[in-house]
Amino acid sequence: MSSAPFRELCTLTDVDTDRYGGTIDPIWTIGKKVHGGAMLAVCAAAARRKLRSGTGPSAQLQPVAVSVDYLGAPDPGAVELSVEVRKLGRQICLVDVNLMQGDRVAVRAAVTLGTLDVDPPVHQLDALTSMPAEPPEDAHRYDGSSPLGKVVNIAKGCELRLDPTSAAFMTGGQGEPMLRLWARPFAEDENDPDIAPLFAMMAGDISPPVVFNRGMFGWAPTIQLTTYLQRRPAPGWLRVMSSSRSIGTRFFDEDHLILDSTGAVVVQSRQLALIPQR
Template sequence: MSSAPFRDLNALTPGGDGTFQAHIDPIWTIGPKVHGGSMMSLCAAAARARLVDDGGAGDLARVQPLAVGANYLAAPDPGEVTLSTTVRKRGKQVSFVDVELRQGDRVAVHASVTLGVPDAGEPHYSVDHALAQLPVEPPADAVILTPDHPMGQIVHVAQGCDMRVDGTSAHFLAGNQGEPEVRMWVRPRADDENDPDTAALFAIMTGDISAPVTMNRGMFGWAPTVQLTTYLRRQPAPGWLRVMASSTVLGSAWFEEDHTVLDSTGAIVVQSRQLAMIPR
């Protein structure tokens, strides 16, 4: 396997007129279909590439996708995809780019990407998040998602990065039920982590990395994401990312799932919320 599988995922070939070609490897799937967070990172990469290609205003070396709002119209298979971009605004501090990810003639994702320079330094105000109580590095009893693990056989994304699950939160792994909250640790491969642009895109992807929290309530099966909005708050520091996925309302048809991601320094680097469908 490549030493930088996530960088490979986000490798774009310009096609002219603001379009890019990309290839999605089968490891970036959940079951047979492409992982939603991986498609979001591709849309973010295309938006940034378009801005860089056009020589937009501002310090492009530091510009990253700050917010990505994605609507999922179809579930594509791994393979070739086309990304079409439209610049809505180039600003000194904030720019906006629309992206459509297509496979063949079918649009799979429509995303609006806000680009700018992420926060750095000490915040004016912050509140300690419960996720900060999770050890910075996964302990020995964390569940390692290997390709042979029952969950790893479905979450193929674990083949492209290191994923460990807090077994005390993932009750479904032991056949039990509990609160709709799952905690885990995720880390990109070394060559992906060492590339700042890839590390930022990887952090965005982790805003959709957890198995559906509905599984903790005994509801298994595909929980398709309909809309997902992710914020990149700052550039992640090297090391493990701590992730918490949770929900407050599991309705009869719909549920929301929030992700919070902390880096090794304890800083919040990603926040996301998605609207998804209850598994049937």
């Protein structure tokens, strides 16, 4: 096992001027499907790499928003990413990215790049920090002996803990469509100032589907996902809170709110997904 698996995921090679190659290891999957947040992070890495091939202020920018549409589910392995710069500015740049496998486009992404916040938040709801900064001893571990550990392969590439008090489905019960988790990259990934932000963006899709708490089990494919990155996360555990405002008979929405170890909001995301089909 690599000591920096997320950096390897986001490491790209030049194919030509506007095309990069990458490899998605099988650990970045849920079951047999490549994890949507991992693909979002790779698209963000491709957009950033394109800007860094130039000079000037834009070469220093980081992805601050990524909006992706999932057209298909690629297999783990080799992928290519085509990029097109839509706007090249001093403060904001826009880059379109297509993640492809063979001749098939699997993900279409619109990436906005800008300058991350570095100062403490001017305003933030105090209630957001009610979640403990670190997982307690009884937090659920995604190991090979647990039902989630057997499916959530991404837990092999990072540290994941699930709050058992929020996950009624783990004991056969039902509850509100809200879950709480802790996520942390491995040390080398956490200490890399370019990789830690991409990991935080990936974590905007890291929760089990919140509809599990309503007794709706199975694959809940994401249709569209938009993720915002506000700052580079401080070292330590990320606090992940996922919730749904609306669950229909075909679709549901799911929000992620992610705080770093200092209690600052790092990532927010919203997705539209399909209800699992029995």
